[in-house]
Amino acid sequence: MEQQQTDEKFMRLALNEAEKALEEQEVPIGAVVVADGRIVGRGHNLVETLADATAHAEMQALTAAASTVGGKYLSECTLYVTVEPCIMCAGAIAWSQVGRVVYGADDPKRGYRRYSEQVFPPRTTVTRGVLAEECERLVRSFFAALRSNPVFHCLFPAEFFETVKKTGISVIGQTGNLAPADKLLYALRDVTATVDSIPLIAASVMSKKLAAGSDKIVLDVTTGSGAFMKNTRDAKKLAKHMVAIGNHAGKETVAILTGMEEPLGFAIGNNMEVKEAIEVLKGDGPEDVKEVSVALAGMMLSLGLENVSHSQGKRMAKKALSSGQAFEKFKEMVQAQGGDIRYVEHPEFFERDAFEGEVLAAEDGFLSGMDTEKIGVAAGLLGAGRETKDSVIDMSAGIYLEKKIGDTVKKGEPIAICYAGTKEKLNRGMAMFESSIRYSKEAPRIPKLIVDIIR
Numbered sequence: 001m002e003q004q005q006t007d008e009k010f011m012r013l014a015l016n017e018a019e020k021a022l023e024e025q026e027v028p029i030g031a032v033v034v035a036d037g038r039i040v041g042r043g044h045n046l047v048e049t050l051a052d053a054t055a056h057a058e059m060q061a062l063t064a065a066a067s068t069v070g071g072k073y074l075s076e077c078t079l080y081v082t083v084e085p086c087i088m089c090a091g092a093i094a095w096s097q098v099g100r101v102v103y104g105a106d107d108p109k110r111g112y113r114r115y116s117e118q119v120f121p122p123r124t125t126v127t128r129g130v131l132a133e134e135c136e137r138l139v140r141s142f143f144a145a146l147r148s149n150p151v152f153h154c155l156f157p158a159e160f161f162e163t164v165k166k167t168g169i170s171v172i173g174q175t176g177n178l179a180p181a182d183k184l185l186y187a188l189r190d191v192t193a194t195v196d197s198i199p200l201i202a203a204s205v206m207s208k209k210l211a212a213g214s215d216k217i218v219l220d221v222t223t224g225s226g227a228f229m230k231n232t233r234d235a236k237k238l239a240k241h242m243v244a245i246g247n248h249a250g251k252e253t254v255a256i257l258t259g260m261e262e263p264l265g266f267a268i269g270n271n272m273e274v275k276e277a278i279e280v281l282k283g284d285g286p287e288d289v290k291e292v293s294v295a296l297a298g299m300m301l302s303l304g305l306e307n308v309s310h311s312q313g314k315r316m317a318k319k320a321l322s323s324g325q326a327f328e329k330f331k332e333m334v335q336a337q338g339g340d341i342r343y344v345e346h347p348e349f350f351e352r353d354a355f356e357g358e359v360l361a362a363e364d365g366f367l368s369g370m371d372t373e374k375i376g377v378a379a380g381l382l383g384a385g386r387e388t389k390d391s392v393i394d395m396s397a398g399i400y401l402e403k404k405i406g407d408t409v410k411k412g413e414p415i416a417i418c419y420a421g422t423k424e425k426l427n428r429g430m431a432m433f434e435s436s437i438r439y440s441k442e443a444p445r446i447p448k449l450i451v452d453i454i455r
Contacts, residue, residue: 004130007080007102010034011131014080014104017044017057018138023173024049028138031057031081033065033074033098040077041065057081058089062096073097075123082135084111084128090119102127104135141392163336169329171337172212179207198234202241210249216303217246217253220296223451224260226372232257232451239454252303255454258292261447262370262405265289269384269398269419271350278347281327288404291449294318299453310453353383353396353419355426359433361409368440369405375436382420382429394421399433406446409439 010032017030021044033041043060047053058081066072078100079093085103090112093101101124112119120126164170182204209217219242222228223235239255246253265286267276279285280293298314308316320326335341343349361367380387383394396419403415416433420426 006037007127007130010039010078010080011082011102011104011135013039013042014057014082015131015134015138017042017061018082018135021045021057022138022142028142029057029081029083031061031079033061033077033079035065035069035074035077040068054088056086056089058085059092062092062098066096075099078102080130082131083107083139084113086110087112087115087119094120094124097121098124100125100127102130104130104132105139106132137392163333167329167332167336169333171333174208179211182207198238198241201228202238202245206242206245206249209246210251215251216300217251218296218300218303219243219253219255220292221255221257221454222260223257224262224372224447225370226260226263226376236452236454239452243454254299254303256295256299257451257454258295259447259449259451260372262372263375263401264292266401266404267398268375268379268401269382270393270395271352272398272400272419274343275347275350278327278330278344281321281330282324283322283327288449290321294321295450351396352398353394353421355420355423357418357426357430358414359416359418359430359437360412361403361415361439362411362434362437363409363439364411365409365439365441366443367403367405367407367409367415367437368444369438371436371438374432375399378418378429378432378436381425381432382418383422383425397421397425397429399429406444 014030014032017032018028019030021030022028024044024046026045026048028045030044031042032039041061041064043062043064044057046055046060049055058079061079061081062074065074065077069077073096075097076099079098080102081089082104084105084107085093085101086107098120101120103126106113106128108114160170160172185200185203205219209219219239221235221239221242223232224230227235229235229238235257239257243253243255265273265276265288267273276285276289280289294314294317297317297320298310298312301313301316302308302310305313317326320329331341331344334344376385379385379397379399382399383397384399386393398419400417400419401415402417403409409415415437418426418430418433420429
């Protein structure tokens with residue numbers, strides 16, 4: 001029993017590595033090498049990132065372990081890997097003389113056992129099936145997403161510059177290489193109780209903006225029940241810190257404080273929010289989403305173009321939406337980055353989960369408030385977010401709001417529809433959503449969307 005617990009502990013750490021691979025759009029396989037109860041090597045799949053067909057998780061972890069222990073042989077070590085090693089990795093394990101191999105999910109198509117179970121030295125012991133379901137689910141969901149959803153492929157630097165040169169726009173995301181010190185500094189939260197430290201947050205956010213090479217920066221700093229900064233005072237303080245850092249670095253920086261006392265728009269969940277964003281780009285969609293989008297885009301236009309004010313920039317943004325120009329540019333970008341524009345042109349291709357349930361108003365009156373943070377938790381319980389680092393996101397799960405703050409309600413009428421992959425998830429998510437809603441007999445104050453602009 002003690003060995004099983006140890007194996008599960010280290011396999012979860014291998015799963016953490018697999019999650020890193022997933023974030024980098026790699027096949028999510030992770031590995032750790034353990035000696036005397038401590039990790040001496042870790043790695044995850046980097047085949048696409050390094051353009052190296054041999055850059056498997058096991059190879060990364062074995063190389064790191066050899067460097068740590070100061071020798072090529074790892075006979076006193078245990079390798080934990082989330083998926084059965086391929087024949088190449090099995091050969092590397094054999095040459096490294098790894099004492100013990102523990103893996104999660106079987107791989108009947110590419111695993112070493114398809115070719116031979118005699119690859120490893122006689123002294124090497126093998127344990128299969130540790131957290132197999134979780135390991136398999138992570139890989140399965142990755143390939144399911146590839147088959148069923150529009151996918152952006154990872155652009156290498158030369159491709160990125162060519163795409164921006166051609167289309168004028170690109171979607172990018174952070175990798176561990178963008179601002180590597182940030183991750184180390186942020187890890188101090190666990191031991192220094194600085195989770196709410198404004199200087200730490202400001203430094204973390206701006207390090208990535210500056211490392212990316214931006215000349216003009218527009219920040220969307222949220223405040224309210226669904227934001228990291230719950231009150232406007234702290235949100236303004238954070239915004240001023242970030243603007244000061246950007247300007248000090250010679251980058252013109254502006255922060256727009258936006259309200260998050262209720263969800264923006266009606267859709268909450270991955271596929272549902274993409275569909276709603278497409279509606280907005282076509283000039284339709286929720287008015288609150290359009291208001292915030294136009295405010296941010298207008299500010300970016302005012303910074304990027306000479307003699308253009310924020311109000312003029314907003315008018316330009318509104319025109320781009322109403323004319324269809326914004327939608328056509330989005331299609332162009334999706335296509336340039338390897339996405340499937342059929343989903344852009346036909347958002348009905350995005351599916352919702354099979355289990356759905358209506359959340360009904362508990363009383364007559366007005367919907368007076370929402371705990372937006374709780375609604376985020378509800379979406380996570382439905383499957384649209386991660387409850388833990390090991391959770392797999394369900395792109396089809398989510399919530400569609402039928403009512404917003406200030407709307408009149410009658411007891412028993414729907415205020416939201418929830419979608420989930422299982423009945424259990426649906427019930428948990430609905431219960432959490434219900435607890436987030438407040439009612440009143442009098443009409444409430446409608447929360448401001450654009451709270452302030454910090455320059």
